[in-house]
Amino acid sequence: MNFSSTLLENAVAEFSRLPGIGKKTALRLVLHLLKTEPAQVDMFAETISKMRREIQFCQQCHNVSDHALCNICATPARRQDLICVVESIRDVMAIEATQQYNGTYHVLGGVISPLDGIGPDQLNIETLIQRASNNNVSEIIFALNPNIQGDTSIYFIQKKLAHLPVKVTAISRGIAFGGELEYADEMTLARSLQNRLPVENFVRQ
Incomplete structure (x- = not known):
């Protein structure tokens, strides 16, 4: 797969690291982002980054959570x-x-x-x-x-x-x-x- 842009190539390479995402699917996703408003792309990137930075694992059951206890464990x-x-x-x-x-x-x-x-x-x-x-x-x-x-x-x-x-x-x-x-x-x-x-x-x- 030949790319005219190193930036495009790098983006495709990163998407293709995801499970079940091949090079062609990764290219389709990246090209979609190119057609999207920059503000929306920034929001997309920030949402993923924030999730990875701030997500926790429940101290009781090890499920994903926003807090020390997940919503399931914390529900009376x-x-x-x-x-x-x-x-x-x-x-x-x-x-x-x-x-x-x-x-x-x-x-x-x-x-x-x-x-x-x-x-x-x-x-x-x-x-x-x-x-x-x-x-x-x-x-x-x-x-x-x-x-x-x-x-x-x-x-x-x-x-x-x-x-x-x-x-x-x-x-x-x-x-x-x-x-x-x-x-x-x-x-x-x-x-x-x-x-x-x-x-x-x-x-x-």
Whole structure:
């Protein structure tokens, strides 16, 4: 791809660093910005920059937040005794879209995957154990992607929770093994939450 402007080339290169954005798509986006009023482009750039500078992670559940506690954890109407354990922030958004869950969340920040060099110490597991130990938690619901890594993570965390009087469940397998929560339709995900089962049904002791 030949460019008549180094500035244009550099902008395309930066956009193409984004996941799922190839050179052609990056060029289309940059050319669109060239047709946009400079004030709007400045606002776009400042919005992205401000987001990156000022965004926080909830001290309780590790979800993205504007404050020390995210809006979900800080809402009195949410059931604080329910914790839904998910892999990523995108999974929180997927479950929230179902409007069928009124508890809180805990974002692990990934799953245990030795082949990828990800161990338990690199995930937000200890803070989950602390929440279950220090608060009046009645149930922990695992809503991890139905694959080997997800099941391995559930097995490991379940063992860490074994000494606590907490009910431990997992969403039902309405989502196919090997699938991902963020791509599941809202009705399937909602039913998987409603029909959750003890983790023993999925993880061999």
